[in-house]
Amino acid sequence: MDLMRHSSAFLLPSIPDDGPPPTYALVVLNQRLPRFTPLVWKHAQLRLCADGGANRVYDEMPGLLADEDGNDVRNRYKPDAVKGDMDSVRTEVLEFYSNLGTKIVDESHDQDTTDLHKCIAFIRDFTPDLDKSNLCILVAGALGGRFDHEVGNINVLYRFSTMRIILLSDDCLIHLLPRTHHHEIHIQSSVEGPHCGLVPIGTPSGSTTTTGLQWDLNDTEMKFGGLISTSNIVKGDKITVQSDSDLLWTISIKKV
Numbered sequence: 001m002d003l004m005r006h007s008s009a010f011l012l013p014s015i016p017d018d019g020p021p022p023t024y025a026l027v028v029l030n031q032r033l034p035r036f037t038p039l040v041w042k043h044a045q046l047r048l049c050a051d052g053g054a055n056r057v058y059d060e061m062p063g064l065l066a067d068e069d070g071n072d073v074r075n076r077y078k079p080d081a082v083k084g085d086m087d088s089v090r091t092e093v094l095e096f097y098s099n100l101g102t103k104i105v106d107e108s109h110d111q112d113t114t115d116l117h118k119c120i121a122f123i124r125d126f127t128p129d130l131d132k133s134n135l136c137i138l139v140a141g142a143l144g145g146r147f148d149h150e151v152g153n154i155n156v157l158y159r160f161s162t163m164r165i166i167l168l169s170d171d172c173l174i175h176l177l178p179r180t181h182h183h184e185i186h187i188q189s190s191v192e193g194p195h196c197g198l199v200p201i202g203t204p205s206g207s208t209t210t211t212g213l214q215w216d217l218n219d220t221e222m223k224f225g226g227l228i229s230t231s232n233i234v235k236g237d238k239i240t241v242q243s244d245s246d247l248l249w250t251i252s253i254k255k256v
């Protein structure tokens, strides 16, 4: 079985030169911007706002870069596209970015998929210039907030399970570990950990085996209603996971 490597290097000021770095794309959702949004914005080669996410960039980016001129920040942090059903983005914000050259994609006819879903499908299908050979999509503001939205955001990990997508908040990140691979998670201990979890959402896991955790699993069954691994602790700088089911990996983000 093939090995999949994971790293939160995008939270570091500069990405270490220890192998080919992923191409990052950023999707900003309609929640308070995580404090590291300007950093991941710089690492990303494509930046999208999901509907009301554009209001957040417009309203909050200047506050995250308080030592810079606010108007200058607004002009420099220009999304490549705003996409969604357009019921939350303000008209003045749409006009501001469209005058700067941002692509506006109105999909108000589709009331069956979320704005995040629409953004991921757009990245997959309509960005021919983006190198997708090692693409990692970062989603800012995906956690903490309305529970229906959080669950909808997690469901997007499953609907696009062959794409690398990382849900982010100020406090933690979540991504999928597909059962089709063995996994090696390289811990960036200056910015993440030690609290972590492995959660079998969707289907129970008959067997999961890990190394590098305080409470490692050894051919262990996990299911809702039984054991799931929450409040675990990373011990080493490398965690390995193999499972017969898709699992969610979550790790805390440090307030540095």
Ligand SMILES: Nc1ncnc2c1ncn2[C@@H]1O[C@H](COP(=O)(O)OP(=O)(O)OP(=O)(O)O)[C@@H](O)[C@H]1O
Pocket (backbone or CB within 6 Å): 029, 030, 031, 050, 051, 052, 053, 084, 085, 087, 088, 089, 114, 115, 116, 117, 141, 142, 143, 144, 145, 146, 147, 149, 150, 152, 153
């Ligand atoms: N409170 C929240 N918690 C988590 N994610 C959120 C939250 N609010 C918005 N989002 C995410 O941001 C995206 C865009 O948000 P927006 O408010 O524009 O959506 P919406 O479709 O108008 O939502 P609704 O009509 O259900 O309030 C959503 O699709 C969702 O992924």
Ligand SMILES: Cc1ncc(C[n+]2csc(CCO)c2C)c(N)n1
Pocket (backbone or CB within 6 Å): 085, 110, 111, 112, 113, 114, 115
């Ligand atoms: C069974 C079912 N439940 C909820 C919705 C509503 N909904 C889901 S995604 C979305 C778009 C949000 O921007 C809306 C309105 C639906 N269509 N079908």
